[in-house]
Amino acid sequence: MSASLFDLLHESHEIQRQLCRRLTAARASTAQREQVFLQLKVELEAHAAAEERFLYVPLLMTDPGLSSSRHALSEHHQIEELCEELSVSDKQGEAWLDTAKRLGEKVRHHLKEEERKFFKVAGRILDVDKKDMLGRRYQKDLVRMRKKYAADYQRVDVSSAGEVVAAPR
Numbered sequence: 621m622s623a624s625l626f627d628l629l630h631e632s633h634e635i636q637r638q639l640c641r642r643l644t645a646a647r648a649s650t651a652q653r654e655q656v657f658l659q660l661k662v663e664l665e666a667h668a669a670a671e672e673r674f675l676y677v678p679l680l681m682t683d684p685g686l687s688s689s690r691h692a693l694s695e696h697h698q699i700e701e702l703c704e705e706l707s708v709s710d711k712q713g714e715a716w717l718d719t720a721k722r723l724g725e726k727v728r729h730h731l732k733e734e735e736r737k738f739f740k741v742a743g744r745i746l747d748v749d750k751k752d753m754l755g756r757r758y759q760k761d762l763v764r765m766r767k768k769y770a771a772d773y774q775r776v777d778v779s780s781a782g783e784v785v786a787a788p789r
């Protein structure tokens with residue numbers, strides 16, 4: 621049996637959580653934070669795009685899914701704005717780190733809300749075949765979008781397994 625839609629979504633959530641921890645780890649250097657930030661940004665953008673297309677758009681089309689999908693899309697937008705704010709050349713100093721911490725908190729809050737609430741709503745609305753089909757399409761689009769966004773940065777690459785990695789120097 622193939623992995624379920626929610627297992628696949630969860631895989632990226634764990635990657636995001638780990639990168640958020642590394643982004644604001646006390647021992648990290650500015651160079652390490654810059655590298656981790658680019659990987660996190662690519663992962664967040666790629667996951668949000670694929671998740672919007674293959675989870676929230678189908679949900680948005682149903683009456684019981686309208687409120688959850690609206691809420692989630694608005695949080696994706698807030699996360700995108702924080703990433704924009706962090707995409708400055710000078711990543712040293714307290715102000716940048718404070719914004720990075722805000723991004724981490726926002727991402728963690730969003731993932732928790734999806735896993736505890738929005739995915740449960742979706743689980744009740746979508747039937748088994750639809751979930752299977754959406755899972756396959758989500759995963760394919762996630763890897764494609766990771767490659768597309770990673771191409772913007774010399775320091776980020778996508779491995780043969782489809783994961784966002786640091787580019788070899």
Ligand SMILES: [Fe+2]
Pocket residue numbers: 668671692696730734
């Ligand atoms: Fe999301």
Ligand SMILES: [Fe+2]
Pocket residue numbers: 629633667671731734
């Ligand atoms: Fe998500």
